[in-house]
Amino acid sequence: MQTTPSEQDGQYGSAEGIRSFYDRLASGEADRLVKDLPGRVSFEVHRRFLRRHLSPGSRVLEIGAGPGRFTVEIAALGSTVVVTDISPVQLALNAEFVAAAGVEHAVERREELDVRDLSAFPDGSFDAVLAYGGPLSYAFEAERTAMQGMLRVVRPGGVVLASVMSLWGTWRAGLSSVLSMEAEHGTGVGDMVLATGDLRHVPGLEHVCRMFTWQEVEALVHAADAQIVDGSASNWASLHHGDTLAVLEQDEKLWQRFLNHESTACSAPGARDGGTHILFAARNRAHPRP
Template sequence: MADTSDGTPSSDRSVDAIRRYYDDFAEQEQDRLTKDVAGRVSFEIHRRFLERYLKEGHRVLEIGAGPGRFTAVLAERGTRVVVTDISPVQLHLNEVNVTAAGAEHAVQARHTLDVRDTSRFPDSSFDLVLAYGGPLSYAFDQEREALAGLLRIVRSNGVVVASVMSLWGSWRARLPGATQLAIRYGTAVTDAVIRTGDLRHVPGMIHVCRMFTWEHVATLVAESGGEIAGGSASNWASLEDPTTLSDIENRPQLWERFLAYESEACASPGARDGGTHILFAARRPPTLGSTLRV
């Protein structure tokens, strides 16, 4: 658990901090995708992206399930779900919320799980792995091994659908805060974050993660033995003017049209770095043997 050579905390220490963060965050995570209009757009983009790959009857492993918003979506689509999260508190809230939503019938099991270690599951155990909310951004220096482990447990031609935090999109969306970091700590700190995507370079940062560009995601998938099946930003136009966005949301026909446009825009190659998260689907090719080990 020693710190890395550049002074940032080790992966183990960082993951322990993330576990404590989400234990403490508790019920607030439930509202993250509903509390404002940009969050509601993000939820729709995530849902529509997932549904490209999801089929009724699929057995799904949900990584970082949190309080259950997408567990309920999976249940609605007629899948069988194994629910996991690094936080025991979030796992308990998942059971409470999913039961309240009448979706508990779809859940086969729940486990506390670190995305870096899926060794408890046999090869080819699932049709699809869902890792929304950025679990791979919390694997820090072990994201390649983590994604390879997820590809191992999906069936041949199965898909890992995941999100990671976006480097350029987060800078775009949070420019005032990023500027204050440069003023307070100096540009050497922000240069290190831009160079590595690693927020552990920021002194005193509580919620740390690794941010990615689309190029980084494509390289990660290839190095993990997978093939890119699709990609998207989480938001594009919906990061701009909240007043206009609220007006659109109050007009159902216009809102549905906006969501269609936004989904298409987010999926375009030129926009994939522009949202707060990057969504991607990594397919396990038939040539990836069932005895793959990481």
């Protein structure tokens, strides 16, 4: 019989389970955005999106900061940052990576934090919140609370920048793994995942998260009485064609030209579901951009 996530026992998808996954993954996470071509493109698309929306000199709350690639980017913009993560191991890696990049001066402090509980921070205490790489995808039943919390701690006119795992893009990128999973567990499991975005339906999966469609991201932001001001996929033309793109990557000029077109394509409304992640920028309705 098909079980639902809530019927499954133990730490499946719990804060302890996710923390322990990222503690064990440790420096494996540091390689995610450099080890292959889609990862490198995803990093560049995220970096450009950050630059588009983060004003230099901002005070930023970074949630799920992980090993710190975007902490360094925040520092490069002359902004300061409170670095947080649910995993103490990731926070320690963040300290190492940021120090090695020579930008520790931009870090106000580091602390353990679950995106589902931002009660430690007063209203409007940051210019921006950055939650890249999916903290919201690990909030499960508390995703609305998490979204509201992030919007509450930014000042009027401030921005929440986040990326979540994409349902259709992940299905597209990992179709052969999906079919293997269905061969093992049955097509009903695949149907449940596609209907809900919730990987907790797959028995025994080590890494579970909730994947979103663009429409669901919009609904989540609107339910928090905020508006979406920008959106993007993390990849559009770069999930496949690895051999062709590897040649292009060798030529800096051609590569930058490709990245320019890829970033533009990723932002097109018709492409936002197409990458492994969906990026969005949200502002409170009551506080339009100054």
